[in-house]
Amino acid sequence: MATANKNLSVYDKTTIPNAKDFRFGIVVSEWNTEITSGLYLGAVEALKDCGAIEENIVKWDVPGSFELIYGSKKMIATQEVDAVIAIGSVIQGETKHFDFVCSGTAQGIKDLNVLTDTPVIFCVLTDNTLQQAMDRSGGKHGNKGTEAAIAAIKMAALG
């Protein structure tokens, strides 16, 4: 189902574990900060709405989406978190760099999920235009940060 056919911010709290005992790391890319800051706010709002406490949310900033890989690895190694949310916004430019950043970041985050025992949630928008990114970070299609927070809680609950 395409994002256009579902709102990213809609969730049923009765199907989500209480997050009060979980500790979350959120690693945020500084590229397209007007987008990633919206994703971050959506994620924190949903985590707290589902019971997470402020003191159990650790936020680190990294330069770009590609650095989400190392930032998430470092977060896992040092912060004793139950899940990590990796937040980025990649927007198509003039060159193929978009393809390499998107695929490299996706593969790196996938590798962390394979090689570590801490779930890392892929909250990286990969859009053709700024408008598409705005629509998915608190706009008409909701907020992917919210979706990522719910995924983080559910994965943390797996233990």
Ligand SMILES: Nc1c(NC[C@H](O)[C@H](O)[C@H](O)CO)[nH]c(=O)[nH]c1=O
């Ligand atoms: N163009 C975008 C980038 N590019 C930067 C890379 O993520 C990386 O920081 C650089 O290649 C140095 O390793 N990053 C984004 O997050 N979004 C973009 O649109």
Ligand SMILES: CC(=O)[C@@H](O)COP(=O)(O)O
């Ligand atoms: C995703 C990118 O790295 C891209 O926005 C950079 O822009 P360009 O391809 O025009 O160099």
